[in-house]
Amino acid sequence: MKRLLTAALAASLALCGWAQDFDNLPDPIEDVNKVVDNTPDSIAKALSARPAPGSTRVGQNPVMYLVGNSTMRNGTLGNGNNGQWGWGYYFGQYFNAKKISVENQALGGMSTRTFYTDLWPAVRQALRPGDWVIVSIGHNDNGEFFDRRRARAVIPGVDPDTCYVGLNQRTGRQDTVYSYGNYLRRYIAEVRAAGANPILMSLTPRDAYDPQTGRIVRKPQTEWAAYVAAVEGVPFVDLNELSGQRLDSFSPWKEKYHFMGDHIHTSKFGAELNARCAAEGLFYSANPALRPLQQMMQNVEPDTWQVHREPGKPVLFFTGDSTVKNADKDDDGMWGWASQAQTVFDESRITLCNAARAGRSTRSFIREGLWDKVYNSLQPGDYVTIQFGHNDICPITDRKARGVIPGTQDTLHTYKMDDGTYETVYSFGWYLRKMIDDVREKGATPILVSLTPRNEWPGGRIERRDGSYGKWYREVVAETGVEFIDMHNISADFLDKKFAVRSLPDDKEKAKARVAAIKEKAGVYFKKDHTHASKLGAQMNAQSFARGLKAAASPLAKYLKK
Numbered sequence: 001m002k003r004l005l006t007a008a009l010a011a012s013l014a015l016c017g018w019a020q021d022f023d024n025l026p027d028p029i030e031d032v033n034k035v036v037d038n039t040p041d042s043i044a045k046a047l048s049a050r051p052a053p054g055s056t057r058v059g060q061n062p063v064m065y066l067v068g069n070s071t072m073r074n075g076t077l078g079n080g081n082n083g084q085w086g087w088g089y090y091f092g093q094y095f096n097a098k099k100i101s102v103e104n105q106a107l108g109g110m111s112t113r114t115f116y117t118d119l120w121p122a123v124r125q126a127l128r129p130g131d132w133v134i135v136s137i138g139h140n141d142n143g144e145f146f147d148r149r150r151a152r153a154v155i156p157g158v159d160p161d162t163c164y165v166g167l168n169q170r171t172g173r174q175d176t177v178y179s180y181g182n183y184l185r186r187y188i189a190e191v192r193a194a195g196a197n198p199i200l201m202s203l204t205p206r207d208a209y210d211p212q213t214g215r216i217v218r219k220p221q222t223e224w225a226a227y228v229a230a231v232e233g234v235p236f237v238d239l240n241e242l243s244g245q246r247l248d249s250f251s252p253w254k255e256k257y258h259f260m261g262d263h264i265h266t267s268k269f270g271a272e273l274n275a276r277c278a279a280e281g282l283f284y285s286a287n288p289a290l291r292p293l294q295q296m297m298q299n300v301e302p303d304t305w306q307v308h309r310e311p312g313k314p315v316l317f318f319t320g321d322s323t324v325k326n327a328d329k330d331d332d333g334m335w336g337w338a339s340q341a342q343t344v345f346d347e348s349r350i351t352l353c354n355a356a357r358a359g360r361s362t363r364s365f366i367r368e369g370l371w372d373k374v375y376n377s378l379q380p381g382d383y384v385t386i387q388f389g390h391n392d393i394c395p396i397t398d399r400k401a402r403g404v405i406p407g408t409q410d411t412l413h414t415y416k417m418d419d420g421t422y423e424t425v426y427s428f429g430w431y432l433r434k435m436i437d438d439v440r441e442k443g444a445t446p447i448l449v450s451l452t453p454r455n456e457w458p459g460g461r462i463e464r465r466d467g468s469y470g471k472w473y474r475e476v477v478a479e480t481g482v483e484f485i486d487m488h489n490i491s492a493d494f495l496d497k498k499f500a501v502r503s504l505p506d507d508k509e510k511a512k513a514r515v516a517a518i519k520e521k522a523g524v525y526f527k528k529d530h531t532h533a534s535k536l537g538a539q540m541n542a543q544s545f546a547r548g549l550k551a552a553a554s555p556l557a558k559y560l561k562k
Contacts, residue, residue: 046107049077054126056101063101064132064293065123066091067115067187069139070108071204071274074265078104080422083414084265087204087274094279099296100132111140111152112183120187129195132293135187136201136239136278138180138221139264145177146170155179158224180221184228197289200229201281202240204274205247207256207263216244216255235290237281243274251437260424268424302376303369307353309379315351316341316556317374319365319435320387322358322532323452323541334532337452337541338385344546350559353377361391361402362431367423371435380443383556385545386435387487389451389469390531392428404428406468408475428469432476447556448473450488452541453495455530457518460501460511462492485548491541495522 050073057063066072066088074086088104095102105123107115115137127133143153148169155162158181168175178186184200191198202222210217222240229236247255258270266274282290283300307315318324318338328339338354345352355374357365365371365388374384396403397417405411408429416422426434432448439446450473456463464470470488477484499522504511519530525537533541549557 046076046078050105050107051103052126053103053105053123054128056103057128058097058101061098061100062128062130062132063103063126064095064134065127066102066104066106067120067123067133067135068106068137069110069115070106070265071139072106072136073104074108074271076108080268080424081414081416082261083267083412083422083424084260085268085271087266087271087278090272090275091278094275094283094297094299096296096298100293106137109140109150109152110137111150111154112137112180113141113154113177114150114152116183116186120190124190124194127191127194127196131191131194131196132199133187133191133196134199134201134278135184136203138203138219138225139206141180141221146175151175153177154183156220156224157181158184158227160185180224181228184225185232188228188232188234197293199235199237199282199290200225201237201278202226204266204270205240205244207259216247218244235282235285235287237278237285239274239278239281242277242281246273246277249441251441254434254437254441257434303373304377305353305355305373307351307377309351313349313351314381314383314559315353315377315379316345316383316385316559317377318352318354318356318385318387319371319374320356320385320449321360321365321390322356323390324356324385324387325354326358326532326538331535332527333535334527335535335538337533337538337545340535340538340542341545343539344542344561345559346561356387359391359400359402360388361394361404362388362428362435363392363404363425364400364402366431366434367401371438375438375442378439378442378444382442382444383447384435384439384444385447385449385485386432386439387449387451388432389428389465393468396425404431406472408432408472408479429472429476429479432473433480436476436480436482445483445555447483447485447554448477449545450484450486452531452533453488453492455519455522455526457500457515457522460504460515460518462495462500462522464489464492483552483554485545485552485554487541487544487548490544490548494540494544495525498522 054063070086072086072088074084075082086106088106092102107119140152141154143150145153145164146166146168151168151170154177157179159179160182162179164177188198202225203219205216208217219240222238226236258267258273260267279300283294283297323336324338325336326334328335336356338356341352357370391402392404393406394403397415399418401417405425405427407427409427410430412424412426414422414424436446451469453462499518504514525534525540527534546560
């Protein structure tokens, strides 16, 4: 049964007399969700930034088209310059580009209806037999039906017959609005008519908790999409539930940083999470219609450390930079102290895994996926040492992209990198808190370790960095209660006892010579520069770690050699 707008209401809408072309929306617009969308400032620019439908096709390979809104493709250019990312940006990594191309046709601000009327025709025309289309859209489907700014609302539910008719002030034309389910059926029918394969996905979760359950709110569009998929016989992936379950397992702090700027749009962390959940939903589906697509997928299994586990025997993972793991092979070369951990730990009772990587900071260790590899490997009862700092206070935007914001405040800023990309960077303390929180989430024990001392001797005593890194470590310890081993000062005390002098000569040249002599003597514990350790120095730092564990009565101390 069709429900029509009254003639009086239609007439009142027409009296506004203001038509708005799609590519010239006003700036900015706050929608009924209290969100200021990021694309209306330049819809034309956003449209030009999207690939022309079908333009990514390689030879006769199929194309996967993504149909969605800003949760799938965010910002005017979709490049993260506002700190928000859509999950479609990261989805392509789960597919073999030699077999299929993934084309993100989503656009911020679109509803099921406006995508169908304004963007879908070009995608539909590009479809070829064997292509795939994922439809995951609906965040913007509420609001007014025919307003002059958006005119994007749909009728809630799946009724195939219900519609509203009225004057669309945005287009200046008579318009008909259908139900959410009706639009999904239209996408499905037209994809099939082209010989392509439709897939329905529920929406990404919002940063909103149900006070009754304490869980992330599940969106009603999930049931509607699931119903239409079942009736029409198309594959369905409940992305809302898959991502919601992950968010439910996080601490409140961690759940929050998966969103950026509001309660709908995601940070890079959130976009990557949604992309992974979408890929896993497809890859592990038992629906036989998805088997050809599954054969074109890759990288779905999480990357882990291949550690030999024995019952009742925990694993100790070491994370950090070159002071933790270096070349570790030439007796006269540079060594990281974790390479010598076997000199202090009883390996018959604990397994050692050195996951550190030279040249990394907290930021780059996380961004490059090295931290996720540890996180994915953790089991309850494991231990993780977290030791960074030597590379953290570096340039933020250069090609190495490892500098962080100094300090421990819960802050962030989105930077334009030297290569033209954008990245949201957090503080040194923020990255440490993330690692600590992640380890605890897995039922393992994090241990924060201060950075190794350098072969620098101001005033005839070894340099102490307690006013910067030392201060920041202790602030994180005070905030999180994490176990802390102050290797920096334990090793520094050892070196001071061996080489420090009470005072230097008043003569500057003599004082300078005296310091140079100290550095030369202490150099037996260092190699090539003032930061990296020799094998002897690595063993010394490992001993410092063991002494710190004993002094702190750490649970990990029971695995030390007697």
